[in-house]
Amino acid sequence: xxxxxxxxxxxxxxxxxxxxxxxxxxxxxxxxxxxxxxxxxxxxxxxxxxxxxxxxxxxxxxxxxxxxxxxxxxxxxxxxxxxxxxxxxxxxxxxxxxxxxxxxxxxxxxxxxxxxxxxxxxxxxxxxxxxxxxxxxxxxxxxxxxxxxxxxxxxxxxxxxxxxxxxxxxxxxxxxxxxxxxxxxxxxxxxxxxxxxxxxxxxxxxxxxxxxxxxxxxxxxxxxxxxxxxxxxxxxxxxxxxxxxxxxxxxxxxxxxxxxxxxxxxxxxxxxxxxxxxxxxxxxxxxxxxxxxxxxxxxxxxxxxxxxxxxxxxxxxxxxxxxxxxxxxxxxxxxxxxxxxxxxxxxxxxxxxxxxxxxxxxxxxxxxxxxxxxxxxxxxxxxxxxxxxxxxxxxxxxxxxxxxxxxxxxxxxxxxxxxxxxxxxxxxxxxxxxxxxxxxxxxxxxxxxxxxxxxxxxxxxxxxxxxxxxxxxxxxxxxxxxxxxxxxxxxxxxxxxxxxxxxxxxxxxxxxxxxxxxxxxxxxxxxxxxxxxxxxxxxxxxxxxxxxxxxxxxxxxxxxxxxxxxxxxxxxxx
Amino acid sequence: xxxxxxxxxxxxxxxxxxxxxxxxxxxxxxxxxxxxxxxxxxxxxxxxxxxxxxxxxxxxxxxxxxxxxxxxxxxxxxxxxxxxxxxxxxxxxxxxxxxxxxxxxxxxxxxxxxxxxxxxxxxxxxxxxxxxxxxxxxxxxxxxxxxxxxxxxxxxxxxxxxxxxxxxxxxxxxxxxxxxxxxxxxxxxxxxxxxxxxxxxxxxxxxxxx
Numbered sequence: 153x154x155x156x157x158x159x160x161x162x163x164x165x166x167x168x169x170x171x172x173x174x175x176x177x178x179x180x181x182x183x184x185x186x187x188x189x190x191x192x193x194x195x196x197x198x199x200x201x202x203x204x205x206x207x208x209x210x211x212x213x214x215x216x217x218x219x220x221x222x223x224x225x226x227x228x229x230x231x232x233x234x235x236x237x238x239x240x241x242x243x244x245x246x247x248x249x250x251x252x253x254x255x256x257x258x259x260x261x262x263x264x265x266x267x268x269x270x271x272x273x274x275x276x277x278x279x280x281x282x283x284x285x286x287x288x289x290x291x292x293x294x295x296x297x298x299x300x301x302x303x304x305x306x307x308x309x310x311x312x313x314x315x316x317x318x319x320x321x322x323x324x325x326x327x328x329x330x331x332x333x334x335x336x337x338x339x340x341x342x343x344x345x346x347x348x349x350x351x352x353x354x355x356x357x358x359x360x361x362x363x364x365x366x367x368x369x370x371x372x373x374x375x376x377x378x379x380x381x382x383x384x385x386x387x388x389x390x391x392x393x394x395x396x397x398x399x400x401x402x403x404x405x406x407x408x409x410x411x412x413x414x415x416x417x418x419x420x421x422x423x424x425x426x427x428x429x430x431x432x433x434x435x436x437x438x439x440x441x442x443x444x445x446x447x448x449x450x451x452x453x454x455x456x457x458x459x460x461x462x463x464x465x466x467x468x469x470x471x472x473x474x475x476x477x478x479x480x481x482x483x484x485x486x487x488x489x490x491x492x493x494x495x496x497x498x499x500x501x502x503x504x505x506x507x508x509x510x511x512x513x514x515x516x517x518x519x520x521x522x523x524x525x526x527x528x529x530x531x532x533x534x535x536x537x538x539x540x541x542x543x544x545x546x547x548x549x550x551x552x553x554x555x556x557x558x559x560x561x562x563x564x565x566x567x568x569x570x571x572x573x574x575x576x577x578x579x580x581x582x583x584x585x586x587x588x589x590x591x592x593x594x595x596x597x598x599x600x601x602x603x604x605x606x607x608x609x610x611x612x613x614x615x616x617x618x619x620x621x622x623x624x625x626x627x628x629x630x631x632x633x634x635x636x637x638x639x640x641x642x643x644x645x646x647x648x649x650x651x652x653x654x655x656x657x658x659x660x661x662x663x664x665x666x667x668x669x670x671x672x673x674x675x676x677x678x679x680x681x682x683x684x685x686x687x688x689x690x691x692x693x694x695x696x697x698x699x700x701x702x703x704x705x706x707x708x709x710x711x712x713x714x715x716x717x718x719x720x721x722x723x724x725x726x
Numbered sequence: 727x728x729x730x731x732x733x734x735x736x737x738x739x740x741x742x743x744x745x746x747x748x749x750x751x752x753x754x755x756x757x758x759x760x761x762x763x764x765x766x767x768x769x770x771x772x773x774x775x776x777x778x779x780x781x782x783x784x785x786x787x788x789x790x791x792x793x794x795x796x797x798x799x800x801x802x803x804x805x806x807x808x809x810x811x812x813x814x815x816x817x818x819x820x821x822x823x824x825x826x827x828x829x830x831x832x833x834x835x836x837x838x839x840x841x842x843x844x845x846x847x848x849x850x851x852x853x854x855x856x857x858x859x860x861x862x863x864x865x866x867x868x869x870x871x872x873x874x875x876x877x878x879x880x881x882x883x884x885x886x887x888x889x890x891x892x893x894x895x896x897x898x899x900x901x902x903x904x905x906x907x908x909x910x911x912x913x914x915x916x917x918x919x920x921x922x923x924x925x926x927x928x929x930x931x932x933x934x935x936x
Binding site for chain 1: 727728729730731732733734735736738739740742743744745746749750752753754756757758760761763764765767768771772773774775776777779804805806825829837843846847848850852853854855856857858859860861862863864865866867868870871872873874875881883884885886887888889890892893894895896897898
């Protein structure tokens, strides 16, 4: 390839010195923008839903409540997250590997398919022809066009994943990097592999369901749940793998986090690939169609080996941060590395909050309610959304927000608009979502069902009164929801303003150190240290992180056995 | 030593550090403990979701429920038959848009085999206030042995979305105190042995309460 052509196809990033392929860059931009639009739709739905469940407000009529719960799930959990992950794949593939994007036209085709699919789904949902919830459990029937939309979207996503694998091969053949692929790319590849079998299950369930909706075949409702959840839960594992990769990435960019040991981190990613897809079982623990051996084996991801993987990352990510900071001279005591971290950089605060919220709240509650017998006291209560709002919102979405604050200057080459607000945004959103999640968990413990328009049971044949505590937690749920929504809207405003009307970021701005750019971009922390120096730091250890994980394990063990105790008090059943 | 965006050169398969090895060992041990708890609870615990699981035609199941109602009906409330089966018997509950049918009257401390299934869509059996939750799927008969451990009024809430009337779907289970009399004329009157007289009044109070 001649230099002239290369210059037209690539630009060199002034911060990281990586070559950026212009097609890859354009695809990152469009996927990120559409992700944010879907996120906005999801946030508006969230506000209306939360103001309906808050019985004191009870805003929407039943029909629109259920419709918006459906829309909220699809736009957040599918469209926002997956469009964003497509952008991550275009970043982790071509950009981090210094490589061209092979056959960009296929990338554009996939993008069009995904947009058409998403618009089709939203059309049928908002026009009231698919009031079936995110899960669309057969025999609940949506308009066939709804299933067609999902299939189009999934095919598009599968093409992008394929393009990512092709990029890996091209990068290797064209020797665009030396040695092995970076850990962040390895993590993204893990997400991509999980995406393949996730989307394969999507095809395996949505194609028969489409045919069923047209009257050509039968779909067994229990088989539907089994295969659908191999899509529905496994797709959350794409999010986990992508989020952990973002933790490693943002740790490096914001404070020079090191990789403690490539082997340990990569084996942990490998455990995700091997075991995480068994988690379909989490949703079938109190189902009549499967037996106890199946439930125990699968719900535990074999022997909790995928949980082990998350616990490994839960150690190596903060420990890598600690070592990186200690190598930069923050060596005092247990926690100087953490105290002196760039807490006003939204890229860092979002990453660290994501790590804490995902681990302490999302992970622990998930493992506990995913225990076969404990699920009896949790299934389909508000504890379930309480858990996954901590993983997928407080964890994944918040990590993606942090990344966005770096994507705006690095890829869009714009200054971050409203930087003052942006510095507060991760805290506001984090506190909001933790409040939402904990309120839901308490409500679930009180027996309050999820996806329910009216727990006062007005007009129902038997009267029902929940504990008065319910009113309190419904109010905190409402307030937390509004806080989180405010944080989300600030995020959207920052992203949209920066991208569309933001000030262009020049190399001169970076040298001068403008305030509207996160600190990691102004002064990228060292990404490499000498072997001897690194070894010494590694041997000296990460005492601060050890304290953090010891607290984590204590909380985990306590919460776990408390739940067994609560279970032992209910009716004998079996 | 390098960050996660740097390509490692040469062989990176190196022994883990002391702290990583320690944490992985602890985490693995905890994972195995959590795994062991589930089979252990099957042997030692009193709450397991296994039950007796079988397939059933929804219409056939409804007929079985109707026979059950005809056999043991003792009254009616808000259009729902109240059914009082003898302790030890099989009891049948039907979920359908948007009812839990029929209302049940059980005895504290007695064992029943409770069958639950659905006529139409997925429903969620959520027993309030004990918070026992089960997924109910059309075509599958989920039969579980239950022992109500406290007298009182219970509700069965539907916690799986089942269409626009989902939030109206609520059923009733009443648990009479152990030793109380069966409802006169009710099915369990035949098997109730002694102690009928002294607790008639408490039952009357309970009925009046409604």
